[in-house]
Amino acid sequence: DEAIDNVASYISTFSAGVSSASTESVEAAPASTVAVNVSGSAEKGKTSYAVCVSCHGVDGAGNKALNAPRISGQQEWYVARQLANFKVGIRGSHEEDVYGQQMRPMAMILANEQAVADVAAYTNTLNSAPAASTVQGDAAAGKAVYGVCVSCHGANGEGNKALNSPAIAGQHDWYIVRQLQNFKKGIRGSDAGDTYGQQMSPMAMTLVDDTTINNVAAYISTLHFVRGTTFYGSPCSSSFPFICGLLFSLFVLANCFMNSSNVLKFFVASLEKKCYKFSGGTIRRLLVYCIVL
Numbered sequence: 001d002e003a004i005d006n007v008a009s010y011i012s013t014f015s016a017g018v019s020s021a022s023t024e025s026v027e028a029a030p031a032s033t034v035a036v037n038v039s040g041s042a043e044k045g046k047t048s049y050a051v052c053v054s055c056h057g058v059d060g061a062g063n064k065a066l067n068a069p070r071i072s073g074q075q076e077w078y079v080a081r082q083l084a085n086f087k088v089g090i091r092g093s094h095e096e097d098v099y100g101q102q103m104r105p106m107a108m109i110l111a112n113e114q115a116v117a118d119v120a121a122y123t124n125t126l127n128s129a130p131a132a133s134t135v136q137g138d139a140a141a142g143k144a145v146y147g148v149c150v151s152c153h154g155a156n157g158e159g160n161k162a163l164n165s166p167a168i169a170g171q172h173d174w175y176i177v178r179q180l181q182n183f184k185k186g187i188r189g190s191d192a193g194d195t196y197g198q199q200m201s202p203m204a205m206t207l208v209d210d211t212t213i214n215n216v217a218a219y220i221s222t223l224h225f226v227r228g229t230t231f232y233g234s235p236c237s238s239s240f241p242f243i244c245g246l247l248f249s250l251f252v253l254a255n256c257f258m259n260s261s262n263v264l265k266f267f268v269a270s271l272e273k274k275c276y277k278f279s280g281g282t283i284r285r286l287l288v289y290c291i292v293l
Contacts, residue, residue, distance in 0.1 A: 036080040040121030060126035069175040072126035078166040080120035130170035137218030157223035169223040176217040
């Protein structure tokens with residue numbers, strides 16, 4: 001009931017009715033979420049990223065001590081949008097958004113849309129290990145609650161550009177907790193120009209308390225996804241194809257002398273040891289990729 005009341009309260013802030021067209025003068029509508037419509041250059045973006053390194057790290061892994069989220073593994077379009085939003089004040093201007101206010105001046109250093117696109121393009125080349133879990137939560141309970149999130153953010157937290165949903169797998173759980181709390185409190189997603197943030201706010205309001213938020217964050221920290229040929233969620237991301245190729249060769253050789261099912265079990269178990277973040281089911285699906293390689 002509390003969650004329903006929260007959403008109802010949020011909806012009550014919407015303008016009642018739809019005004020009919022008239023010849024009377026009206027105030028200009030606030031700017032909507034900024035779209036970045038130019039292609040970025042990772043090479044040029046690398047130079048600008050030098051300002052970002054001190055907080056987000058050389059590999060984009062983020063830094064809890066500096067309240068900087070992980071940005072490696074995030075979609076380029078989303079990074080560009082958030083930088084643009086910070087730059088114009090759609091994000092980071094709320095009086096209670098302390099850390100957003102720290103980020104906004106950094107975004108304002110980027111001179112124009114092209115500079116924003118270039119930095120976003122460069123962050124798209126970064127690769128870092130998924131963030132370690134720090135939040136105390138019940139991942140099993142969080143999985144049930146995540147059922148509301150899956151339609152937009154995906155079963156593996158990979159995000160969906162068509163639905164304007166960012167990737168959340170691999171992100172710091174403390175950052176996810178903070179952003180969910182910000183959305184719920186209206187610190188984020190309340191700006192008239194934050195179209196997509198306004199879509200997220202009611203979702204956060206369904207999380208009835210901090211315990212529920214922590215549970216969802218704990219579950220999200222278990223999610224992993226594949227982007228291109230980089231296997232996120234594994235400490236052996238860069239060497240995974242090589243390891244698969246080597247083990248697959250051994251698999252074929254051993255299959256000549258052993259029972260096929262036993263060999264497959266051994267193969268999957270070996271991969272799980274090498275890439276402990278992956279489940280056996282995920283490994284089996286990835287084998288198809290490796291065989292194609």
